[in-house]
Amino acid sequence: MKKMAKLFGIAALVLAASTVANAAKIGLVISTQNNPFFVTLKEGAEGKAKDLGDELIVLDSQNDPSKELANVEDLLVKGIDVLLINPTDSDAVVSAVRAANRQKVPVVTLDRAANKGKVVSHVASDxxxxxxxxxxxxxxxxxxxxxxxxxxxxxxxxxxxxxxxxxxxxxxxxxxxxxxxxxxxxxxxxxxxxxxxxxxxxxxxxxxxxxxxxxxxxxxxxxxxxxxxxxxxxxxxxxxxxxxxxxxxxxxxxQKPAEIGAKGVEIADKIAKKEEVPANVPVALELITK
CATH class of the missing domain: 3.40.50.2300 (Response regulator)
Incomplete structure (x- = not known):
């Protein structure tokens, strides 16, 4: 009985180690956390990462393109598998995207696109x-x-x-x-x-x-x-x-910022697993009136 329990314990440890090994390490760079929209986007991303068992590192650019580039460089040093980025500016973000491109780290943009650089997928409302x-x-x-x-x-x-x-x-x-x-x-x-x-x-x-x-x-x-x-x-x-x-x-x-964040992590997880993903991922809109 003890031997069987020991075997079960070893199997559980192997399974846990396998799960950790398969977990994606995702970096998320947010344009600002002073805007409730982007706070909700971050929360949606965190919730999905938890569901998928992925590691999510979130950094705030404080609406500063130079801070944004520094954040991306910091994440690249940490060895992320995929970069999710919500640009401060579609032109200014190009330097950050190209930094990831040079390191062969796939890039997914959220809400705002990048005007240049290689981006695997863009998640946003129309x-x-x-x-x-x-x-x-x-x-x-x-x-x-x-x-x-x-x-x-x-x-x-x-x-x-x-x-x-x-x-x-x-x-x-x-x-x-x-x-x-x-x-x-x-x-x-x-x-x-x-x-x-x-x-x-x-x-x-x-x-x-x-x-x-x-x-x-x-x-x-x-x-x-x-x-x-x-x-x-x-x-x-x-x-x-x-x-x-x-x-x-x-x-x-x-818009549905939580869904944009969640979809972003979902796409990043698939990219990390070498699965095909669409170039554009639309998130539905609706008009709220009294």
């Missing part, structure tokens, strides 16, 4: 379609025409470019975009930029912000003036969904 959804909603609510403001994200990011492209496509010939200005996906900047626009523009019917943080900043600026202006955001963060339910925000285009 931001162009999301921008169109926002534009079409505003057109519907304004009865087909109106004066609108567009608060843009960080210049150079694919998210800002694609959301703006989709919005402008739907707005063309219907909405008069009276102001268009970057607020860098930041709530405080969204507030400040919107305050300046409100002073300069006596007639505004609606605002489309490339993300919820800017949208929430814009609503604060609008509330202070007492003007009735509809605001639509993008990302469906917890704060934004609560603002929609409270009637302070008209709508938000719902």
């Amino acid at each position: 931001n162009v379609f999301g921008g169109e959804m926002a534009g079409n909603y505003i057109i519907e609510k304004l009865g087909g025409k109106g004066k609108v403001v567009e608060l843009e994200g960080i210049p150079g990011t694919t998210a800002a470019r694609d959301r703006g492209q989709g919005f402008n496509k739907s707005a063309k010939g219907k909405l008069d975009i009276v102001a268009k200005q970057p607020a860098d996906f930041d709530r405080t900047k969204g507030l400040t930029v919107m305050e300046n626009i409100l002073q300069a523009q006596p007639e505004i019917d609606a605002v489309f912000a490339h993300n919820d943080e800017m949208a929430l900043g814009a609503t604060k600026a609008i509330e202070a003036t007492g003007r009735n202006i509809m605001v639509v955001g993008f990302d469906a963060t917890d704060d934004a969904v609560a603002a929609v339910k409270a009637g302070n925000l008209a709508a938000t285009v719902a």
